[in-house]
Amino acid sequence: LAVVGPLKRCGKSRLLEVLIETVHDPLITVNASPAAIFRSIDAKNPPTLLVDEVDTLFGSPRAAERNEELRGLLNAGHQRNRPALRVVGNEHTPVKFATFAMAALAGIGDLPDTIMDRSIVIRMRRRAQGESVESFRFATDAPLLHTARKHLTAWLRPLHRRAMRLRPQMPVEDRAADTWEPLIAVADLAGGTWPQRARTACRVMTAQEADKDEDAGTKVRILADIRRAFTAEGDPALIRTTRLLELLKADPEAPWTEYGPHGLTSRALQLLLRDYGISSANRRFPGGTQAKGFARTQFLDAWTRYCPPPAAAEPAPVADAAGA
Known part of the structure; x- marks a missing residue:
């Protein structure tokens, strides 16, 4: 679970406090070393990792480099049977350490892409003026959460084997399906309106993150904008590089006029498309x-493969310049 918000005071830490009192065997990792976390994960009964202010771990290139081992642990912990291999003792004996565990990470801004891609993302917002929420008070509310946890445990424990055999119909694919499948399975066991509600949440929240990925990813943006450029020209079989650059930079909403010191160039375009195996x-x-x-x-x-079809109402970029 990735609990993120754009600024402070959006409720991220408060949500984590609620989770601490609700989840199974919470392990609050405050400035803990990866080695300590490795040794805290029991393969048969893993804890739930809870990390607040995770932006201090990954928020800058230097911090991210220092905590690369922790990022690897979190990535591996997304699935079972992905142990970390370390040497231990004076004899340097190779030892496998379990990595699988539930985790909730809270911080300002998005987490590293590899973690976000493996997470259900909860995007928090600061309360607006005029909005009101009921205050969380540990002394009175924590016991209620403990009771809810006991009831859920008592209900699910006898159903564990059945839940592990379930292969629910998923509204998403690939890694998103892997991430959401346990929650969908629990919803199916609960019955009633829960299966539909869970699948709706899965579909909507996954689509929202996919849209953000498209907006943020320069290499995906260039594909989408090139498609619009072809559409603006009537989908010709061929397009000159000079004309394509004109069309791309004619869109005032696109980043291409300010891409690099001289805007998007033919060389920069080649580099953006290289990973797709596309060249002029x-x-x-x-x-x-x-x-x-x-x-x-x-x-x-x-x-x-990499960008969804454009919306029907989406206008194509239009340039005044004539084709080269």
Whole structure:
């Protein structure tokens, strides 16, 4: 669980306090070393890791580098049977340490991509003026949470084997399905309206994070914008590199006019597309002229795999410049 917010006082720590009193065997890791956490995870009965102010661990490149081992532990702990191998003692004996555990991480801003991709993300907002919520008071509210935890444990423990055999129908795929499957399974066991409510939450929250990934990812943004550029030109089979750059930089909402010291260049475009196996080449255009350019077919596979179809009402970028 990734509990994130843009600023302080959005309720992240408060939610973590509620979780501490609700989850199984909470392990609050305040400035704990990865080695200490490794040794605290029992393979048969793992605790629930709870980390507040996680932005202090990953919020800067230097901090992230210092805590790379912790990030690896959290990534591996997403699934069972992903032990960490360490040497122990004077004989340097290789020892496998369990990593699988439930975890809730709270902090300002997004966590590292590999952790966010393995998380159910709760995005917190600061309370607006005029909004009111009931205060959380440990002395009176914690016992209620303890009672809820006892009831849930008593209900689920006899159903554990059945739950482990369930293969619920998932509304999402791949890693998102792996992350949400336990909650969907519990909802199916609960019956009533819970199966539908859980799947709706899964679908909506996963889609929201996918949209944020698309907005934030430059390499995905370039694919989507190139598709819009082709659409603006009437989906030609070929497009000149110079014309493509004009169309990309003509969109005032896109980052390409300020991409690098001189805006997006043909060289920078090549680098952005390199990981997709797409590059420009000498092309013969109508009229017999030759120029550097791209074929639309080069992008079809990447468009299918990495960016969803554009919304029907989404306008294509339009440039005043004539084609080169």
